[in-house]
Amino acid sequence: MKGFTLALVLALSVASFAQSRxxxxxxxxxxxxxxxxxxxxxxxxxxxxxxxxxxxxxxxLVLGCVLVGYGANDPYPxxxxxxxxxxxxxxxxxxxxxxxxxxxxxxxxDDMDVTTWRKKQLLRPLVNVGF
Numbered sequence: 001m002k003g004f005t006l007a008l009v010l011a012l013s014v015a016s017f018a019q020s021r022x023x024x025x026x027x028x029x030x031x032x033x034x035x036x037x038x039x040x041x042x043x044x045x046x047x048x049x050x051x052x053x054x055x056x057x058x059x060x061l062v063l064g065c066v067l068v069g070y071g072a073n074d075p076y077p078x079x080x081x082x083x084x085x086x087x088x089x090x091x092x093x094x095x096x097x098x099x100x101x102x103x104x105x106x107x108x109x110d111d112m113d114v115t116t117w118r119k120k121q122l123l124r125p126l127v128n129v130g131f
């Protein structure tokens with residue numbers, strides 16, 4: 001019980017040091033257009049790798065589900081077992097590939113959006129002269 005309490009206190013103390021606004025920690029102190037371009041290219045690469053991983057991962061997952069479906073309805077026990085096992089393996093591999101792909105895709109797209117917004121803020125004049 002003491003170990004659980006110690007772990008709980010440690011977890012809560014670590015959470016108390018979390019920043020109130022995490023976007024402020026990511027924003028640079030000075031905005032450099034070249035740095036924004038590098039950040040955009042890195043985010044674009046991350047998004048494209050995520051798409052490249054997510055697409056075959058989802059295809060493998062669908063193929064695994066189809067194999068499991070065929071295996072469940074096969075009247076021959078040995079063939080059904082082979083189809084079920086292969087479907088489970090292919091579906092599992094698809095899931096293992098698709099989840100990191102989706103995470104990379106989402107975080108890359110989010111970073112691209114943030115970088116584009118910061119570029120627009122940099123290019124917009126600070127004072128509105130119009131009436």
